[in-house]
Amino acid sequence: MRATIATALLGTAAVLTAGCDMTVTGVGGAPSEAARGDGAGTVPVAAYPERVLWGDTHLHTDNSIDAFGFGVRLGPEQALRFARGEKVTATTGMPAQLERPLDFLVIADHSDGLGATRRLYDAPRLLIRDATLRRWHDMMHESPRQSQRAMAELITAASNGTLPPAMRDPEAQAEATEEIWGRHLDTIDRFNQPGKFTALAGFEYTLQPDGNTLHRVVIFRDGSARTRQVRPYPGIGGRIDGLWDYMAAYEQRTGGRVLAIPHNSNLSNGLMFELTMPGGGPMTADYARKRARWEPVVEATQIKGDSEAHKFLSPNDEFASFGVAGWELGNLPLTRRSTPDMFGGSYVREALKRGLTIEARTGVNPYRFGLIGATDSHTALATGDEDNFFGKHTGNEPQARRAASPQNLGTAQGRFGWNYLAGGYAGVWARANTRAEIFDALMRREVYATTGPRMTLRMFGGFDFAQGDFDGQGWVAAGYRRGVPMGGELADGGKAPVFMVEALKDPQGANLDRVQMVKGWIDAAGVAREKVYDLAWSDPAKRRMAGGKVPAVGDTVDRARASYTNTIGARQLRALWRDPDYRPGQNAFYYVRVMEIPTPRWILFDALRFKIKLPPAALAEAVAQERAYSSPIWLVSKAAPAT
Amino acid sequence: MSDPPRSSSAQRGSALKKVLREPLVHFLLAGAAIFAVLGWRGEPGDPASRTIHLTREDQARLSVNFAQVMGRPPTQAELDAVIARWVREEVLYREALRLGLDDGDAVVRKRLAQKMDLIAASAADTEQPSDEALQKWLESHPERFAQEMKLTFDQLYFTSRGRAVVAQTLLGGGADWTRVGDPVSLPARFDQAERSAVEAEMGGEFARALERLQPGPEWQGPVESALGWHLVRLSRREPGTLPPLAAIRQRVEDDWRAETGRLRQDAAYRTLRRAYTVTIDR
Numbered sequence: 064m065r066a067t068i069a070t071a072l073l074g075t076a077a078v079l080t081a082g083c084d085m086t087v088t089g090v091g092g093a094p095s096e097a098a099r100g101d102g103a104g105t106v107p108v109a110a111y112p113e114r115v116l117w118g119d120t121h122l123h124t125d126n127s128i129d130a131f132g133f134g135v136r137l138g139p140e141q142a143l144r145f146a147r148g149e150k151v152t153a154t155t156g157m158p159a160q161l162e163r164p165l166d167f168l169v170i171a172d173h174s175d176g177l178g179a180t181r182r183l184y185d186a187p188r189l190l191i192r193d194a195t196l197r198r199w200h201d202m203m204h205e206s207p208r209q210s211q212r213a214m215a216e217l218i219t220a221a222s223n224g225t226l227p228p229a230m231r232d233p234e235a236q237a238e239a240t241e242e243i244w245g246r247h248l249d250t251i252d253r254f255n256q257p258g259k260f261t262a263l264a265g266f267e268y269t270l271q272p273d274g275n276t277l278h279r280v281v282i283f284r285d286g287s288a289r290t291r292q293v294r295p296y297p298g299i300g301g302r303i304d305g306l307w308d309y310m311a312a313y314e315q316r317t318g319g320r321v322l323a324i325p326h327n328s329n330l331s332n333g334l335m336f337e338l339t340m341p342g343g344g345p346m347t348a349d350y351a352r353k354r355a356r357w358e359p360v361v362e363a364t365q366i367k368g369d370s371e372a373h374k375f376l377s378p379n380d381e382f383a384s385f386g387v388a389g390w391e392l393g394n395l396p397l398t399r400r401s402t403p404d405m406f407g408g409s410y411v412r413e414a415l416k417r418g419l420t421i422e423a424r425t426g427v428n429p430y431r432f433g434l435i436g437a438t439d440s441h442t443a444l445a446t447g448d449e450d451n452f453f454g455k456h457t458g459n460e461p462q463a464r465r466a467a468s469p470q471n472l473g474t475a476q477g478r479f480g481w482n483y484l485a486g487g488y489a490g491v492w493a494r495a496n497t498r499a500e501i502f503d504a505l506m507r508r509e510v511y512a513t514t515g516p517r518m519t520l521r522m523f524g525g526f527d528f529a530q531g532d533f534d535g536q537g538w539v540a541a542g543y544r545r546g547v548p549m550g551g552e553l554a555d556g557g558k559a560p561v562f563m564v565e566a567l568k569d570p571q572g573a574n575l576d577r578v579q580m581v582k583g584w585i586d587a588a589g590v591a592r593e594k595v596y597d598l599a600w601s602d603p604a605k606r607r608m609a610g611g612k613v614p615a616v617g618d619t620v621d622r623a624r625a626s627y628t629n630t631i632g633a634r635q636l637r638a639l640w641r642d643p644d645y646r647p648g649q650n651a652f653y654y655v656r657v658m659e660i661p662t663p664r665w666i667l668f669d670a671l672r673f674k675i676k677l678p679p680a681a682l683a684e685a686v687a688q689e690r691a692y693s694s695p696i697w698l699v700s701k702a703a704p705a706t
Numbered sequence: 707m708s709d710p711p712r713s714s715s716a717q718r719g720s721a722l723k724k725v726l727r728e729p730l731v732h733f734l735l736a737g738a739a740i741f742a743v744l745g746w747r748g749e750p751g752d753p754a755s756r757t758i759h760l761t762r763e764d765q766a767r768l769s770v771n772f773a774q775v776m777g778r779p780p781t782q783a784e785l786d787a788v789i790a791r792w793v794r795e796e797v798l799y800r801e802a803l804r805l806g807l808d809d810g811d812a813v814v815r816k817r818l819a820q821k822m823d824l825i826a827a828s829a830a831d832t833e834q835p836s837d838e839a840l841q842k843w844l845e846s847h848p849e850r851f852a853q854e855m856k857l858t859f860d861q862l863y864f865t866s867r868g869r870a871v872v873a874q875t876l877l878g879g880g881a882d883w884t885r886v887g888d889p890v891s892l893p894a895r896f897d898q899a900e901r902s903a904v905e906a907e908m909g910g911e912f913a914r915a916l917e918r919l920q921p922g923p924e925w926q927g928p929v930e931s932a933l934g935w936h937l938v939r940l941s942r943r944e945p946g947t948l949p950p951l952a953a954i955r956q957r958v959e960d961d962w963r964a965e966t967g968r969l970r971q972d973a974a975y976r977t978l979r980r981a982y983t984v985t986i987d988r
Contacts, residue, residue, distance in 0.1 A: 095956065113893050114907065163906060185813055204812065245776065253960070291777055519907075521891040533889035536862075565891045570909035570932035634933050635865065637889060 098255045100286035102497025106258035111543045112492035112509065116501065117517055118167035119146065119445035120324060120489055121267070121280050121362060121437035126243055128176035128230075130441035131184070132199075132214035134207050134457035137443035139170050139247055143254040143262055146445050155460045159444050159453060162571070163517070165488075166496055167261035168445060170251070171280045174266045174295030175221070176230050177240045180214075183230075193227045195220075211458040219396045221299055222274030231299065240294050248287040257497045266295035268306050268323065274394040275334045276327040277303065280362070280437075281310070284502035285319035292317050303341060304350075307357050322505060326362035326439065328414070329370040329387065330395045333405030336414030336430060338421065346421055351429035360505050363411045363512045363692055364436040364487040366455045367395075371434075371512075371656075371692055372412045375403050380595050381612070382579075382658060386514070388684055389482030397477055415695060416583045416591035419650050423585055433508025433550045433694030434654070436487020436515075445486075447515040449689075450625075452485040452665035459483070463673035466666045466681055481681035485665045487514045490691070492548065508550025513691040516569040522549040522655050524696035528561040530639050538563065549655075549693045555700040559645035564598060565637040566657040566691070574632025576601060576616040576658040576688060580640055584651035595656075598640050601633035618661045620686045625667040632660040647700075654695035661686045758796055760789065768792060826974035827967030835962055841951050843962045848948050850961060855901040857916055858942040860894055862887035862925070863934055870928035870935040877925050877937070892933070898944070908933060916940060 097105040123130040125138045136154045137145075145151045148164030183196060184203050191197040202213035220226045229235060251262035265282040278298070283290050293316075296309040310321045328335035340346050363371050369386030377383040384391075393400040407413045411434065418430030438445050441456035452461070459465040465480045492509040493500040504510055511520050521539060525546025532541050542563055547553060553560055566578050577600035583593045597613045600606055606614045619628045642653070667685045670677050677685060768788050772780040780788060808814040835843075844851055864870035865888050873886040887894070896904065905913040909932030919926050919940045927937040951958060 114903065117906075164902070185817075187807070187811060187813055189807065189811075241776075287777075517906075519891065534885070535889075536884050536887060536894040538889060539891050539893075565889075567891065567933050570905075570907065635890065 097257055099252045099288065101284055101499040101502075102255075102257040102261070102495070103499045106495050106497060108495045108500065110494075111540070112494050112504070112548075115517075115519055116166040116491045116493050116496055117163075117488050118165045118169070118261075118491065118501070119438050119440075119447070119486075120169040120263075120265070120282065120435060121171050121326065121365065121439045122146075122168060122443065122445045123172055123267070123439070123441040124170055124443040125181065126172040126178050126247065127267075127441060128173050128179045129214050129218060130172075130443075130456060131178075131180040132203060132217060133211055133441055135442055136457075139250045139443075140254075142170055142443040142445070143168060143251065145443070147254065147260045151444075153442065153444060153453060153460055154457045155462075157461065159446075161446065162448060162451065164260070165445060167263065167491070167501055169263045169265040169280065169282055170247070171265045171267040171282075172247075172295075173269050174240070175269050175297045175299045176226075176236060177266075177295060178243045179230050179236065179239070180217075182239065193229055195227045196229060207458065211456075215396075219274070219398060221269070222271050222394075222396050222398055224300060226299070236297070237294065244294055245291060248290055252287050255498070257495075259496065261496050261498055261501055263498050263501065264290040268296060268298040270298040270301055270303060270306070271395060272334070274396045274398040275332040276330040276395045277325070277334060278327055279306065279323040279325050279358070281306070281321060281323050282502065282505070283313075283319060283321050284499055285317065286498070289317040289319040304353070307353050310357055320502060320506075322360070322502070323358050324360050324362050324435070324505075325358055326365060326437065327367055327370070327395070328361070328409050328411065329368045329390050330393075331409050332394045332399055332401055333408030336408045336411075336417055338408075338417055346425065346429065348425040348427045351421055351425055351427035354429040355427065355431050358432060359508055360433045360435055360510060360694070361411055361414075362437045362439075362487075363434040364484070364514050365439040366483050366486045367439060368482070369484060369487075369514065370409065370411050373406050373410045375406050376410055376413050377593060377595075380593075382595075382656070382688065382690070385687070385690065386484045389478040392477045411692075412581065412583065412593060415652050415654075416593060419583065419585050419652070420591050422650060423589065428697075431552075431697060433505070433510050434512040434692045435489035435491075435505075435510050436512035436692075437489060438486035440486060447486040447488045449485045449515060449663060449665045450668045452483075452668075455483050461669070461672070463669075463675050466669050466675070467678050479678075479681070481666045481677070481684060483665075485515050487512055488517065490517070490520065508694040509548050511549060511691055511693045514689045516572040516659060516689050516691075518569045518572070518575065518657055518659070518691050519565075519567040520549075520655065520657055520691050520693055521563070521565045522693045522696065523547065523563045524551065524553050524560050524653065524698075525563075526553070526556065526558045526560060528563050528639060532563065533637065533639070547696060549696060552697045552699050555647065555650075555698050557647045559642045560653070560696075560698055561639065561641045562653065562655075562696070563639055564655050565635065566655075568632075568634050568659075573627060573659045573662045573689070574601065574629045574634060575636050576632055576660050577613060578636045578638060579656045579658070581654050581656055582642065582644070582651060584649050586649065587646070594644070596640070598638035598655075599636040601631065601636070601660075616658075616660050618686065620661050620663055620667075622663075622667060622682075622685065623671075625663040625671045627660070627662050629660075649698075650700050651698040652695040653698070655691075655693040657691040659689045661688050756800075758793060760793070765789065822974075823971045826971045833966075835959060837951065840955065840958050840962060844948065844951055844954075844958050847961070851954060851958060852946045852948050855917070855946045856898045856942075856944040857896060857901060857904055857940070858898050858944075859896050859916065860939040860941075861892070861896070862894070862937045863890035863892055864888050864928065864936065865934050867928050867930070867935050870937055874925060874927070874937055883925070883939075887937075888934075890934070898942075901946075908936075912936070916943070 122142055124142050125131045125135050134154055141151045146165045146168040148161055150158055150160040153159040183200050188200055191200055199213040202209040248264060251264060255262040263282055265280055268279045268281055270277040293313050296306055313321050325335055340350060368390030372380055372383040373387060374384040391401060414430045418428040422428035438447055442453050442460060444453045446453045454460045459480055468480050470478050470480050490511045490513060491501055491504045493504040523542030523546040532538050564578060566575055568575050578598045580596045580598050586592050600613050617631045619630060664685055664687050666677055666681055769780055769785055772788055876886055877883060901913055912931035915929045921940045921943050925937045925939050928935045929938055
């Protein structure tokens, strides 16, 4: 009963707030018809993708329950302005601008408790009956630090299922959610400019049993006429099939399209990519089919760590375990520690292998997914560059202490500011910059992940490519004509697959060290295996392969100045590669990893800017080789591919 | 402070006069006066009354609010529910004022301050700017509305300057251009590409070089980019232009509205602020 009163009052506060905000954001007329739809028919569409589009599929603003509590006061409008290249003022007062604009943005605020912390913050104290809510209200008003503590408690409570009823009850949140969602859709329509800058509708589904992240970003293909017919679907306390049912119902009811992108598998304690059904028992073909149907892409890298590969699982991969420091210790709030037996379900490469294993048993591969990077920034600022890192959330926007201070989302210890990566981006091979074309590229997995730099990566798989195909202009067209691009499937016809691969450096960034092929397959004994091949590397005359290894590229980073030089590495790396270990009938996947030369991480820029001394553990991780991961191409021996 | 005092105070005087002529400012000052009087009387205003009268206009406003959120007008049942909620809120609101619950409440304080800001900006919400005003706005903010320079060209890629120079000689001798470049995944043809797109793909140096070349049928260069060396055949360069107002009226109006609102908030605040003496202990 008390909870109901609190809810009603929070709701009232929401309506009041909403009324005011509407006047502010409601300024300006209606967006054009073209901006409100999915973009089809508004701009010319190329025969095949010619230019990679850069964007962030995972950004939080002040509508997110935790982001607001962490202090952010920038909303979707500022987020969109920033992403398209304008200068904005960050919450903590600093001017913020991207060196290069993005081509698209998905604002993915948590569906659970959308706008709830703002309502709590704004609610009259006297009327908050719930003791926990009142305490959080007081902490939020007391100081930024206390507000961040309150959020750490809130995240732990959400993980343990002990959120105050007023925040948990979806019915109670429904009205406020609907209002915020409607306003949000209007805002993104105003910024959506087909051909120039695309704003897609989406939200984050925050399922986290016991604090193990099973989070997904949900993205819609459609304009507001369709997306307005639904509300963001809440995650806490639910089951993943509930989300898929919601997605199916959306498509059926509106004729639209929707997809989901799992992320932070590294914090799932092995639950993101299980070999079994959730909760145990052999995975059914039906479950595997649904998973593959709704989740075509996985976010492999972001601020809260990189999930590509772990040394425990890939001991022969010298570049594995990138961005795992701190994150590998346990789940999101660190309420449960990780043990190595959990890693298999937490890292992407192993998941791709598990997909083959499950496919061998059920005939369906649940984990046939492509890869992207994102920021998951909670500052409304989609920053991915090391020299322009605005922090995971407003509590660690640029300031002298952020690199060394503990950054525990929960109450346990073990993670520090320097564990954060600067954030990744998604490279999307779309035929035009519209909602429909970007969505379709994600669906066909013609996308890749980077840890921030914007290197161009092309990959085609086929059976009859030859070195001569590179000659002249237009080998890319041949790639499309006679093969499949990244994300595609090849039917095994008894011949070794051949791949055409090229990486171009980020025009404003560092040179490239090497291009690698990561292969996973099921061997004759039915065991899932993996191998990393070096395809091309800089200075091959000097860097001779020895014992199957290419010597390290070197390191030009000046630690004191946070600088590097492009005196090593290559601007372009290209290879034609035929799988030397091909065996007919063995299902396999192939994805490309591009390595940059070593460059300073954001903590070195911080050290220079704030004249601080980094702790030894941070100094050891102050230089990194940033990278890109392509979506895989699968070699499928069955006559009928599963997806 | 090298200005003659007279001229600067005269300027300030005329600015003040201009501000004082604004109906908006009258509104604000009247509002401030009412607050002051109510505060002095120590009694809530209307709350004394226990009559709630919801006019047709009030109902229409609630209906419009609903439609703005839901994208459709409410049904009668929905409107009844909205009205019931509104009445409930009004009763609680008046009783809260009667109890003086607004006193010393940080949230109420902030909300009322926000409201003042909103009132200041609200005129810009409904005002219909004239074509002349928008044309002036468009011209005074070209960086926001100008279309970018567009470049139409073919490019051949080379891994070194030397290779590009040799190829240029071959092209001069009539070689087939599609056979002389080094392999690369970049498109050979860029058709009306925006300058920023060219820069994103090849780097700023290359985009700047293309601004300097003369359009023509011959292969020019070598030009260095972030990725290597290029020979370029620039067929067209369309300068960045300001589109006519008619083509982008909505965008200009949106921008005008958003910024005018902000400017008016600032102006209104400055006017009110002048009446206050603020001392801050250090």
